[in-house]
Amino acid sequence: MKTVVPPVLNVENLEVRYGAVVAATGISLTVHRGEVVALLGPNGAGKTSVLHAIMGFVKPAAGSVSFFDGRYVHDIAGLEAHRMAHLGIAIVPSAQVVLPRMVVEENLEVGGLFLLHDRTEVHRRMTALFERFPVLAQRRKQYAATLSGGEQRQLAIARGLMAKPKLMLLDEPSLGLAPMILKEIFALLRRINREDGVDILIVEQNVNKALEIADRAYVMRIGGIDFSGTSAEVAEGERLKDAYLGT
Amino acid sequence: MYLPHLVEQLFIGISTGAIYAIVAIGFNLVFGTMNVLNLAHGATMMLGSYGLLLAYYLGLDNFWLAAVAGIGLAIITGLTIERVAVRPLRGHWWNTKVATLGVGLFLENLVALITAGFPKNVPRPFNPTYHELFAGIEISDVQVMLILISISVMLGMVAFLRRTPAGKAIRVLAQSPDLARSVGINVDRVTLIGFGVSGMLAGVAGILNAMTYGSTYPFVGVTLGLKGIVVLIVAGIGNMRGCLYVGLALGIAETMAIGLGGSHYRDLIAYLSMVLILLVRPHGLFGEEGRVEREV
Numbered sequence: 001m002k003t004v005v006p007p008v009l010n011v012e013n014l015e016v017r018y019g020a021v022v023a024a025t026g027i028s029l030t031v032h033r034g035e036v037v038a039l040l041g042p043n044g045a046g047k048t049s050v051l052h053a054i055m056g057f058v059k060p061a062a063g064s065v066s067f068f069d070g071r072y073v074h075d076i077a078g079l080e081a082h083r084m085a086h087l088g089i090a091i092v093p094s095a096q097v098v099l100p101r102m103v104v105e106e107n108l109e110v111g112g113l114f115l116l117h118d119r120t121e122v123h124r125r126m127t128a129l130f131e132r133f134p135v136l137a138q139r140r141k142q143y144a145a146t147l148s149g150g151e152q153r154q155l156a157i158a159r160g161l162m163a164k165p166k167l168m169l170l171d172e173p174s175l176g177l178a179p180m181i182l183k184e185i186f187a188l189l190r191r192i193n194r195e196d197g198v199d200i201l202i203v204e205q206n207v208n209k210a211l212e213i214a215d216r217a218y219v220m221r222i223g224g225i226d227f228s229g230t231s232a233e234v235a236e237g238e239r240l241k242d243a244y245l246g247t
Numbered sequence: 248m249y250l251p252h253l254v255e256q257l258f259i260g261i262s263t264g265a266i267y268a269i270v271a272i273g274f275n276l277v278f279g280t281m282n283v284l285n286l287a288h289g290a291t292m293m294l295g296s297y298g299l300l301l302a303y304y305l306g307l308d309n310f311w312l313a314a315v316a317g318i319g320l321a322i323i324t325g326l327t328i329e330r331v332a333v334r335p336l337r338g339h340w341w342n343t344k345v346a347t348l349g350v351g352l353f354l355e356n357l358v359a360l361i362t363a364g365f366p367k368n369v370p371r372p373f374n375p376t377y378h379e380l381f382a383g384i385e386i387s388d389v390q391v392m393l394i395l396i397s398i399s400v401m402l403g404m405v406a407f408l409r410r411t412p413a414g415k416a417i418r419v420l421a422q423s424p425d426l427a428r429s430v431g432i433n434v435d436r437v438t439l440i441g442f443g444v445s446g447m448l449a450g451v452a453g454i455l456n457a458m459t460y461g462s463t464y465p466f467v468g469v470t471l472g473l474k475g476i477v478v479l480i481v482a483g484i485g486n487m488r489g490c491l492y493v494g495l496a497l498g499i500a501e502t503m504a505i506g507l508g509g510s511h512y513r514d515l516i517a518y519l520s521m522v523l524i525l526l527v528r529p530h531g532l533f534g535e536e537g538r539v540e541r542e543v
């Protein structure tokens with residue numbers, strides 16, 4: 001007998017609009033337990049819009065989104081973002097990733113303060129994450145605005161991990177990072193997935209890096225999904241190039 | 248003007264300046280964080296002082312309890328403004344300004360109508376007695392109390408914003424509404440709390456002002472509110488400590504101007520200094536460049 005485990009994230013026929021502008025339409029994608037899934041595509045394809053609609057930053061114009069928290073399947077399309085956070089979804093945005101006028105320590109604390117509801121648990125998580133991110137521990141009293149790009153990205157990821165999310169949405173974590181740091185961050189993401197059991201949906205411009213850590217990938221052209229497959233399939237096919245060249 | 252008089256003026260300047268600072272901090276709490284210039288803030292101050300009077304009128308014969316009632320009325324006003332004039336217009340910068348201005352004018356004219364517009368005497372907690380500090384310099388105990396209350400209110404605000412979850416939520420919201428949501432902050436609720444706290448500050452300022460002059464009137468919040476906005480803009484939006492320094496400086500400058508030249512120089516000082524400082528530093532004395540563009 002086989003029990004069917006629902007996908008952690010199931011998006012069906014999602015449409016995102018800004019007034020009259022349709023940023024993405026007919027988007028269907030899934031993230032299963034244990035997976036890293038990449039969402040790729042050229043600039044302006046609508047990747048960020050899809051991520052923001054899943055998180056609740058923008059209300060989907062159509063379609064359904066469901067989230068499985070390990071026990072229940074929640075219909076989350078149109079929920080406000082803070083409710084998503086309470087269900088166990090974290091997001092690391094591509095721009096303004098940290099709270100510039102708070103010190104590193106407080107940036108981290110804030111990631112758990114409103115979700116864990118127990119100060120001792122917040123402090124336990126902070127200690128654990130500072131052990132895991134020694135760079136941040138060294139800079140705990142420094143304002144987040146003074147961190148380097150790579151450090152800020154790490155801080156945003158650490159903040160996202162504070163409340164032990166089940167699903168993490170990442171928007172271009174490679175943005176503006178030097179190759180060495182980039183390697184470190186991607187290794188970290190893989191560990192987060194394997195060791196902490198956080199499922200990941202990652203939007204990336206750095207296709208090679210993303211396909212290295214992803215199990216599967218979806219490739220968008222302008223406004224919709226072009227094709228999908230395992231990372232190996234996507235990496236080998238000619239269609240990837242076509243999607244980026246718009247042919 | 249001889250020295251003792253100058254020092255006495257300095258004390259008066261500090262206590263009025265502290266009120267300006269509290270007004271500015273009240274503005275800043277909703278402007279610097281929720282991006283709403285609440286033009287009913289002055290009317291909320293006015294209601295704080297009339298709430299105190301109303302409590303007396305209804306038979307509560309204790310200054311401090313009546314003051315608490317006045318502050319309570321101001322808090323309720325702040326909460327109501329959020330629900331009626333801000334939340335339905337969320338994100339529409341001009342509309343919230345017009346709506347809060349409308350609410351403010353309505354409240355001021357309503358009170359003017361009910362009270363026939365005359366200034367009303369406000370009871371004092373005790374009659375001021377003057378103590379000689381040194382060399383003929385006198386200070387009244389009411390003044391000392393005003394200064395102490397103002398200092399405690401400001402320290403309390405700093406502690407609230409730095410230490411409590413609600414205060415931290417307000418600071419996160421000020422930096423990024425989306426990040427606030429993504430860490431589980433209910434933005435609607437925190438906005439409401441911000442307006443409540445801002446209303447409380449307005450109530451405190453209105454009552455301290457009434458204690459200073461021993462009276463209040465329906466349009467007391469108009470000038471006081473303008474001064475608060477002057478202080479906020481000169482200090483630089485988003486900067487609490489800046490509000491304190493600039494508020495005190497304005498209060499001192501004003502009383503010195505009165506002492507030296509007469510009371511019609513008072514407002515001239517306020518508005519002229521604002522123009523001059525902004526010519527030199529468009530983002531305010533303590534403001535960060537880029538912040539205004541980003542948040543307005």
Ligand SMILES: Nc1ncnc2c1ncn2[C@@H]1O[C@H](COP(=O)(O)OP(=O)(O)OP(=O)(O)O)[C@@H](O)[C@H]1O
Binds near residue numbers: 048049050
């Ligand atoms: N707030 C907005 N208002 C109006 N249009 C928007 C808004 N945000 C995005 N768009 C439009 O929606 C489309 C998709 O944008 P989106 O940011 O989702 O693309 P993206 O795939 O993330 O691009 P990039 O790789 O450059 O980040 C674009 O045409 C963009 O101009």
Ligand SMILES: [Mg+2]
Binds near residue numbers: 048049171
């Ligand atoms: Mg994007």
